[in-house]
Structures are given as structure tokens and as C-alpha cells.
Amino acid sequence: MFILVASPVQVADPDPLQDFYIADLSQGSFFNGYPCKDPTTAVVEDFIFKGLKDASIISDESPCGAAATLAFARHWPALNTLGVSLVRLDLISSGVIAPHNHNLATELVFVTAGELYIGFVANSDDVSAPNKLFAGMVKAGEAFVIPRGLVHFQMNNGTINASTINFLNSHNPGISFLPLTLFAAQPAVDPAMLTRSFAVDQSALSDLALF
Structure with missing residues (x-):
């Protein structure tokens, strides 16, 4: 006899009900996601995003010495309902991405240039590690994972510019x-x-x- 036990499955976004659901950002309606355009009007260019290829120009007078280029569903409509998004970070020497969180997504940081001090703080009610800091130096070619919703940061302690490509498991991670x-x-x-x-x-x- 087989006993079926329901096990919870956690996902950041609901599963899509069709192959793609390209957002129509011209509509003024609000959903848990965006309204979509007619799938028959989709073209290959909808699925290509070119906004992450170039590093941001950051002034030495910039208060944080860093810039973030977002590829969420509102920037790349093809991501609508797919449960993924991207961010590119560029930081000059001593630049920081101030402490923040993404309440809707886990984040995977892949360092593409330089090295960064990256970390997050566990929740205060985590009995195993209340308010514990998990942080370290992450070099080009290495990655760091940040659990969903936790406060985290990045800082360029090196002498050269650093950059990352970050992957998040929501088309609208929240910041x-x-x-x-x-x-x-x-x-x-x-x-x-x-x-x-x-x-x-x-x-x-x-x-x-x-x-």
C-alpha cells in the first residue's frame, strides 16, 4: 500500500500556464505580474536583452561608488511570469551596495571582475544563528548565495573596479x-x-x- 504525503514546494513566483507571457507595459492594469501581449505577436527580439553588457560609468563623487543595472520584468518584459531576473553590479574601488533585501527572491551573485566583500545577516529569530553575519571575500569566477529576504551588502575592497551578474528567482524580486x-x-x-x-x-x- 502506498501512502501519499503532500510535501510543500516553495517557489518565488507562480508557475506559468503557457510557454511565455510577455508583459505589455503599456496597459494600466495591475495584476500579480503584468498583463501580456498577444503571444502570436512575439518576435525573437523580445527574448534578447542587451542592457547588461556594458559597465556603468561611476563618478568618483558618487556617494556609494556603485551602480546597479536591473533586468526585472519591467525592464525585460519577456521575464514576466518566468520566475527569474538579473542584475548587473558595477563598483569602483571602495564602492558599496548599501544593506538591502529582496523580500521576494533568493539571490545568486556571480563575480565577473575584481573581488568583493559580500555578506548577509541571519534573521534575529533564527535560533540556530540569531543575527549571525555570513560574509567573505568573493573573487572573479566565484559565486555567493543570499537566502530570500535577508539583509545583505557588497563592498569593493580591491584596487580595481569590480562587477557581478546576479540571478534572482523572481521576475519582480523587490528591493x-x-x-x-x-x-x-x-x-x-x-x-x-x-x-x-x-x-x-x-x-x-x-x-x-x-x-
């Missing part, structure tokens, strides 16, 4: 940068809450709004 989320929200978060939470005076809050 929440902590400095931007907390210190540049509109309308603003009550300054009294921020000064108490971070143990700083009110004059320091503007310095923490990096974006």
Missing part, C-alpha cells in the same frame, strides 16, 4: 534599501523614532539618508 527605506521615506518617518532607535541626535539623521 528595499535600509537607508532609503528608513531615512528618506515619504512622508518621513517620525524623527523621534529614528533618533531613539539608532541612538543618534536629530542632526545626524540627514547624514544617514545616503540616497
Whole structure:
């Protein structure tokens, strides 16, 4: 006798119901994803994305010394419903990608040039490793995986420019940068809450709004 036991399967996005579902970004409707154009009008160019081939030009005066080129469904409509997306990061020496998270996706960082200090912090309620930092130097040709939803960062400690191609298992991974989320929200978060939470005076809050 066979006993069937249902096992949960976790995916970032729902499974598509057809081969492709190219987003029609001209429509004003909102779905869990985007409305699609008629599949019979698809052409091969829909499935080619050229936006990641060139490194970003980053000024030495850039506050973070880094740039991110996104290939989410809104930038590459062919990704709509497919459960994947890409990001290219370019960082000059000492450049950083500020602490942030993707609430909808796990991220795989593949370093293509230079080397980066990459890390994430485990959730505070993880009894096995509360608030534990997992971080290290990752060189060109190596990869680093960041579990879904965890706060993470990248920093170029090297003397040459660094770059990565990042893979995420959602066509819309979501991005929440902590400095931007907390210190540049509109309308603003009550300054009294921020000064108490971070143990700083009110004059320091503007310095923490990096974006």
C-alpha cells in the first residue's frame, strides 16, 4: 500500500500556464505580474536583452561608488511570469551596495571582475544563528548565495573596479534599501523614532539618508 504525503514546494513566483507571457507595459492594469501581449505577436527580439553588457560609468563623487543595472520584468518584459531576473553590479574601488533585501527572491551573485566583500545577516529569530553575519571575500569566477529576504551588502575592497551578474528567482524580486527605506521615506518617518532607535541626535539623521 502506498501512502501519499503532500510535501510543500516553495517557489518565488507562480508557475506559468503557457510557454511565455510577455508583459505589455503599456496597459494600466495591475495584476500579480503584468498583463501580456498577444503571444502570436512575439518576435525573437523580445527574448534578447542587451542592457547588461556594458559597465556603468561611476563618478568618483558618487556617494556609494556603485551602480546597479536591473533586468526585472519591467525592464525585460519577456521575464514576466518566468520566475527569474538579473542584475548587473558595477563598483569602483571602495564602492558599496548599501544593506538591502529582496523580500521576494533568493539571490545568486556571480563575480565577473575584481573581488568583493559580500555578506548577509541571519534573521534575529533564527535560533540556530540569531543575527549571525555570513560574509567573505568573493573573487572573479566565484559565486555567493543570499537566502530570500535577508539583509545583505557588497563592498569593493580591491584596487580595481569590480562587477557581478546576479540571478534572482523572481521576475519582480523587490528591493528595499535600509537607508532609503528608513531615512528618506515619504512622508518621513517620525524623527523621534529614528533618533531613539539608532541612538543618534536629530542632526545626524540627514547624514544617514545616503540616497
